[in-house]
Amino acid sequence: MCESTPNRARRGLASGRREETVVTDRGDRIVAVLQDAFADLMSADPAAFRHKFRKMAAEPFTFYRGSACLFYADMADEPDEWADERTGRVWIQGDLHAQNFGTYMDAEGRLVFDVNDFDEAYLGSFTWDVRRFAASLALLGWRKALPDHTIADLVRAYVSAYVRQVRAFAEHPGDELFGLRLDSTDGVLHRVLLRARLATRVGLLDQKTAVVDYERRFRRDREGIRELDDAERARAVTAFEAYLDTIPSGKRAASSLSYAVKDVVGRFGFGIGSAGLSAYNVLVEGRTQALENDVVLSMKQASVAAPSRIVADERIRRYFTHHGHRTAVSQRALQAHADPWLGHTTIDGVGYVVAELSPYESDLDWSDLTEPADMLPVLEYLGRATAKMHCVADSDSDQTLVDFQVEEAIAHVVGDREAEFTESMVEFALRYAQRTREDHRLFVEAFRDGRIKGVESTAR
Numbered sequence: 001m002c003e004s005t006p007n008r009a010r011r012g013l014a015s016g017r018r019e020e021t022v023v024t025d026r027g028d029r030i031v032a033v034l035q036d037a038f039a040d041l042m043s044a045d046p047a048a049f050r051h052k053f054r055k056m057a058a059e060p061f062t063f064y065r066g067s068a069c070l071f072y073a074d075m076a077d078e079p080d081e082w083a084d085e086r087t088g089r090v091w092i093q094g095d096l097h098a099q100n101f102g103t104y105m106d107a108e109g110r111l112v113f114d115v116n117d118f119d120e121a122y123l124g125s126f127t128w129d130v131r132r133f134a135a136s137l138a139l140l141g142w143r144k145a146l147p148d149h150t151i152a153d154l155v156r157a158y159v160s161a162y163v164r165q166v167r168a169f170a171e172h173p174g175d176e177l178f179g180l181r182l183d184s185t186d187g188v189l190h191r192v193l194l195r196a197r198l199a200t201r202v203g204l205l206d207q208k209t210a211v212v213d214y215e216r217r218f219r220r221d222r223e224g225i226r227e228l229d230d231a232e233r234a235r236a237v238t239a240f241e242a243y244l245d246t247i248p249s250g251k252r253a254a255s256s257l258s259y260a261v262k263d264v265v266g267r268f269g270f271g272i273g274s275a276g277l278s279a280y281n282v283l284v285e286g287r288t289q290a291l292e293n294d295v296v297l298s299m300k301q302a303s304v305a306a307p308s309r310i311v312a313d314e315r316i317r318r319y320f321t322h323h324g325h326r327t328a329v330s331q332r333a334l335q336a337h338a339d340p341w342l343g344h345t346t347i348d349g350v351g352y353v354v355a356e357l358s359p360y361e362s363d364l365d366w367s368d369l370t371e372p373a374d375m376l377p378v379l380e381y382l383g384r385a386t387a388k389m390h391c392v393a394d395s396d397s398d399q400t401l402v403d404f405q406v407e408e409a410i411a412h413v414v415g416d417r418e419a420e421f422t423e424s425m426v427e428f429a430l431r432y433a434q435r436t437r438e439d440h441r442l443f444v445e446a447f448r449d450g451r452i453k454g455v456e457s458t459a460r
Helices: 026-044 048-057 059-067 069-073 126-143 146-173 187-198 200-210 230-246 315-317 323-334 372-392 406-415 418-448
Strands: 007-011 019-022 090-092 099-105 113-117 122-124 209-212 216-220 259-267 279-283 295-301 343-347 348-358
Touching: 019 200, 026 059, 026 069, 026 418, 048 059, 048 090, 048 343, 048 418, 059 126, 090 126, 090 406, 113 323, 113 372, 122 279, 126 146, 126 209, 126 418, 146 372, 146 406, 146 418, 200 209, 209 295, 209 348, 216 259, 216 279, 216 348, 216 418, 230 259, 230 295, 230 348, 279 343, 295 315, 323 348, 323 372, 372 406, 406 418
Parallel strands: none
Antiparallel strands: 007 019, 090 122, 099 113, 209 216, 259 279, 279 295, 295 348, 343 348
8 A cells, every 4th residue: 555644645546656746734635636536537528527516515425425536545544454465455345335235136136235336346455445334324424413422333333244244254155145135134125125126127218218110219308318420329339349248158148139239329417426427328129129128238438446546556457457347347246146237348448337227226215214223224234235245256256356265354354353343443434524524614615716627617
């Protein structure tokens, strides 16, 4: 891991450079880190980043969601006694916060509640995921006006569940068989899975497409959809055809009909984490020529993973051919039974990740979880899901970067100090949430004062 001092903002780590910009205070550091992380994307689409930053300005939790790069710049300075030569280089989700959990349909056709966003996935210390989630929980608790001692209890519940599940995997192998499903959940998570089960592919198709002259096409009247000219459409189709070679042979559909392209449109107007990224929706035939079997795929430009900015390990960097490849490989590693459509491609040398737009994705909604008693069982599940994610991405999976049993490594480093480990995560969560609330204020001031360059509006 790279060293730094509190008054310097690290620049250019993703490309291997070690340039530094001297900053005079925390506000300058925030500006420098954001500009370093997003300079190219801001230059390409300043309006998208004005929109992103105005959303981040709304409140501290939203700011935290959109500033993973700042979190990792801080992690480079944060002592980590729990990271050794093994636990400091495990596969991590990279942006684990309270709103990055939800449902999906796995490759076996089962509904699963799990982590559902892998744009920032990389290799690093297992504590980074645990800390990032714990701090997000502290911010969420503050937003719900919970006192610090209650927030501390909630963090303890999450971390304790995480450690218990890691130990269970170490003692009883079979982490790839574990899952939070309809038959293994109750309460809030079970209801989220039931709601997801009510969705249908036909419903998704009716929402995004229309049948014209007996053929299905994307609707052009939907917000965030743009028409492509012939040249751009040809580039997108060529990229899609190259993507087909990245689907593992065991996940390829038997019928060639499944991959016949019927329509392509451009897409824009993403959430906080994907501002400025190019994307396409691709409509393919599906397993038969029946219109209800058509499938909608997303082909989205992949971004630089925030943890990669502080992990100076060339072996890891060389493992990935581009960021689309990194995202797809990471998701396959962190999910035991990933989307069979998952793959990657490039357009003009830029990496893209390809996956199905599934109707069965339903996020956990925290708005109705207002009482600690309601939140505690949910956090038990989330701790277990985090442990499963870390532990399946090891020597038992298809990737080759992590060639040891993660559950054994984490169980060993925690040892008989589980209470100390848990309290260290609680202390970090409360401390970093307080820092984030102050960072949010400094960010708003900097944005209002025009100190974040590259997003200025031409309007007077």
